[in-house]
Amino acid sequence: MTENTPNQINRRVVVAARPSPAVTEACFRLEEAAVPEPGDGEVLLRNHYLSIDPAMRGWIAEGPNYSPPVPIGDVMRSFAVGEVVRSRNANYREGDFLMGRFGWQDWAVANEDAVDRKVDPAEAPLSANLHLLGMTGLTAYLGLLDVGMPKEGETVVVSTAAGAVGALVGQIAKIKGCRAVGLTGSDEKVADCLESFGYDSAINYKTADDLSVALAEACPDGVDVYYDMTGGPISDAVMDLINVGARIVVVGTMAVPSSPTPMGPRYNRQILVKRAKMQGFLVLDHFDRLDDAARELARWYREGRVTFREDISQGLDTAPSQLFKLLDGRNRGKALVRLISA
Amino acid sequence: MTENTPNQINRRVVVAARPSPAVTEACFRLEEAAVPEPGDGEVLLRNHYLSIDPAMRGWIAEGPNYSPPVPIGDVMRSFAVGEVVRSRNANYREGDFLMGRFGWQDWAVANEDAVDRKVDPAEAPLSANLHLLGMTGLTAYLGLLDVGMPKEGETVVVSTAAGAVGALVGQIAKIKGCRAVGLTGSDEKVADCLESFGYDSAINYKTADDLSVALAEACPDGVDVYYDMTGGPISDAVMDLINVGARIVVVGTMAVPSSPTPMGPRYNRQILVKRAKMQGFLVLDHFDRLDDAARELARWYREGRVTFREDISQGLDTAPSQLFKLLDGRNRGKALVRLISA
Numbered sequence: 261m262t263e264n265t266p267n268q269i270n271r272r273v274v275v276a277a278r279p280s281p282a283v284t285e286a287c288f289r290l291e292e293a294a295v296p297e298p299g300d301g302e303v304l305l306r307n308h309y310l311s312i313d314p315a316m317r318g319w320i321a322e323g324p325n326y327s328p329p330v331p332i333g334d335v336m337r338s339f340a341v342g343e344v345v346r347s348r349n350a351n352y353r354e355g356d357f358l359m360g361r362f363g364w365q366d367w368a369v370a371n372e373d374a375v376d377r378k379v380d381p382a383e384a385p386l387s388a389n390l391h392l393l394g395m396t397g398l399t400a401y402l403g404l405l406d407v408g409m410p411k412e413g414e415t416v417v418v419s420t421a422a423g424a425v426g427a428l429v430g431q432i433a434k435i436k437g438c439r440a441v442g443l444t445g446s447d448e449k450v451a452d453c454l455e456s457f458g459y460d461s462a463i464n465y466k467t468a469d470d471l472s473v474a475l476a477e478a479c480p481d482g483v484d485v486y487y488d489m490t491g492g493p494i495s496d497a498v499m500d501l502i503n504v505g506a507r508i509v510v511v512g513t514m515a516v517p518s519s520p521t522p523m524g525p526r527y528n529r530q531i532l533v534k535r536a537k538m539q540g541f542l543v544l545d546h547f548d549r550l551d552d553a554a555r556e557l558a559r560w561y562r563e564g565r566v567t568f569r570e571d572i573s574q575g576l577d578t579a580p581s582q583l584f585k586l587l588d589g590r591n592r593g594k595a596l597v598r599l600i601s602a
Numbered sequence: 603m604t605e606n607t608p609n610q611i612n613r614r615v616v617v618a619a620r621p622s623p624a625v626t627e628a629c630f631r632l633e634e635a636a637v638p639e640p641g642d643g644e645v646l647l648r649n650h651y652l653s654i655d656p657a658m659r660g661w662i663a664e665g666p667n668y669s670p671p672v673p674i675g676d677v678m679r680s681f682a683v684g685e686v687v688r689s690r691n692a693n694y695r696e697g698d699f700l701m702g703r704f705g706w707q708d709w710a711v712a713n714e715d716a717v718d719r720k721v722d723p724a725e726a727p728l729s730a731n732l733h734l735l736g737m738t739g740l741t742a743y744l745g746l747l748d749v750g751m752p753k754e755g756e757t758v759v760v761s762t763a764a765g766a767v768g769a770l771v772g773q774i775a776k777i778k779g780c781r782a783v784g785l786t787g788s789d790e791k792v793a794d795c796l797e798s799f800g801y802d803s804a805i806n807y808k809t810a811d812d813l814s815v816a817l818a819e820a821c822p823d824g825v826d827v828y829y830d831m832t833g834g835p836i837s838d839a840v841m842d843l844i845n846v847g848a849r850i851v852v853v854g855t856m857a858v859p860s861s862p863t864p865m866g867p868r869y870n871r872q873i874l875v876k877r878a879k880m881q882g883f884l885v886l887d888h889f890d891r892l893d894d895a896a897r898e899l900a901r902w903y904r905e906g907r908v909t910f911r912e913d914i915s916q917g918l919d920t921a922p923s924q925l926f927k928l929l930d931g932r933n934r935g936k937a938l939v940r941l942i943s944a
Contacts (some may be wrong), residue, residue, distance in 0.1 A: 513874055523865045524863055536881075539879040540875070
């Protein structure tokens with residue numbers, strides 16, 4: 261068990277600079293520090309997997325966001341799955357696996373607040389706790405079901421559809437008896453949507469001759485639910501097809517730079533005429549529902565009704581490049597970093 | 603009771619042309635026809651008051667809207683209060699007053715479907731059934747309470763605030779213990795908001811040096827509910843001030859021409875970061891709740907907790923000019939036409 265014995269060195273990736281505006285190598289720095297000692301109520305964890313998420317661009321940027329930016333010099337904020345190596349908290353024992361905000365580092369000291377969920381390794385692979393049974397799963401599950409409220413026979417459009425969240429949204433839409441239509445940025449991802457994620461139809465929005473026409477063909481009965489992680493011109497095409505009572509779940513704004521605010525067609529008339537609801541969904545507000553969501557998602561996984569794809573790199577030093585790849589849309593599946601050799 | 607005896611002539615205003623894009627004299631024509639006979643299940647009504655509403659611009663225009671346009675040559679669609687003169691419907695007797703869609707005409711034949719509510723003349727003045735106890739009241743009441751869901755101590759912004767709906771929204775917001783902030787287009791209307799409609803603060807958006815600054819001063823705790831009948835640049839200023847969990851009720855789009863779709867800043871990031879909800883509200887969907895709403899509004903009226911202002915012209919032939927005045931924002935109070943001499 262040498263893996264679980266702290267050596268003297270904790271390698272960690274800290275935030276070195278703000279994006280300007282691109283997220284580049286200059287934003288991060290690899291450091292070494294002593295392995296920390298857990299204080300009263302804390303645990304020492306050995307991180308096994310790190311999660312790489314689109315929200316990280318926001319976490320290191322200044323400007324309006326839903327959580328304060330990671331201070332320069334601090335360890336990069338990140339969800340991770342770690343094994344408890346030493347515990348000074350009565351709720352956790354050595355050998356327990358936890359999912360929480362443990363940062364881009366080999367070793368982490370965490371208090372109760374940083375722990376999101378105790379992981380059951382029998383439920384699914386450890387890494388799945390960073391997507392299917394973690395924030396990804398909760399984002400897809402609650403965003404679609406609570407805000408989108410899909411009903412059997414309705415049409416659900418997802419943008420983008422082949423990412424970790426989008427892949428799951430499509431599969432949950434199918435479980436709920438909906439027609440699932442995916443928008444994504446490459447032919448390879450279109451194939452993933454159709455072959456792996458259960459979408460009825462998928463469109464490459466980068467190469468479609470006329471996105472509006474392609475969407476209208478894919479949605480002969482209009483759009484009832486739009487799970488929107490992009491905004492921008494893709495969303496403009498979807499908004500023209502919404503049905504009366506449509507629900508637009510605003511989960512991300514990848515295609516809407518934070519500054520300067522880009523211009524686009526005003527949606528007021530569609531929203532009024534169609535009595536549509538456009539609502540922001542932020543998973544951070546709903547951590548208290550993670551256990552319930554994870555239980556149902558794990559059941560669907562064991563029943564073979566949801567599948568996932570992972571894009572894993574090996575070693576802490578690969579975390580920044582995994583993030584660049586994700587932000588460029590070059591990943592295929594949920595981006596993760598493995599810290600413990602498989 | 604000569605008033606209630608049909609003569610041979612029914613004067614009516616029909617739609618003569620579509621707006622191009624302004625609504626002008628050319629859109630309407632005064633005609634004469636025989637007073638119609640009620641068929642089985644129908645009543646013959648003598649209209650007393652006609653309602654003049656902003657939605658009428660949409661009712662006579664082509665293009666996406668929530669109800670089909672009034673066909674060229676048909677009587678202009680309009681809410682009205684009329685007295686039953688002859689009844690072939692067991693639910694209504696001669697002398698009953700009804701509110702419904704009876705059109706811009708002296709006499710109307712109506713079936714059950716065209717009747718929205720049986721009027722109790724003791725509850726409030728007859729004309730109030732076309733605003734406080736009619737669509738105006740229902741629009742203000744349900745739009746604010748069901749979609750806006752104001753809580754005590756929250757800030758409610760209304761645009762525009764001095765019209766028939768806006769005046770009522772401000773007063774209901776105050777009844778619910780909110781801070782009410784009104785946006786309106788003249789100093790005279792600002793005075794109405796502050797002196798008659800209970801607003802805590804009111805801003806003339808046409809003359810404000812910097813609307814964003816004026817709004818921020820009027821809303822020191824941000825904006826929790828935005829009752830939006832305009833859209834456009836006014837709304838852009840409000841959107842910059844919304845709080846987490848804000849509700850934006852899209853009730854009208856006076857400042858957003860239907861074609862071509864105007865451009866504006868994209869709201870996606872505010873909606874996401876603030877987990878805001880932007881939802882279209884169309885009163886036509888909620889006629890079944892009119893009785894309940896009217897009952898509570900009538901009670902507030904009798905208790906002196908809500909007041910209203912009327913802008914009444916005399917005679918059927920004044921209906922088009924009342925509409926032009928309303929669309930130009932030159933009315934002061936709910937626009938009505940009286941057909942029976944007072």
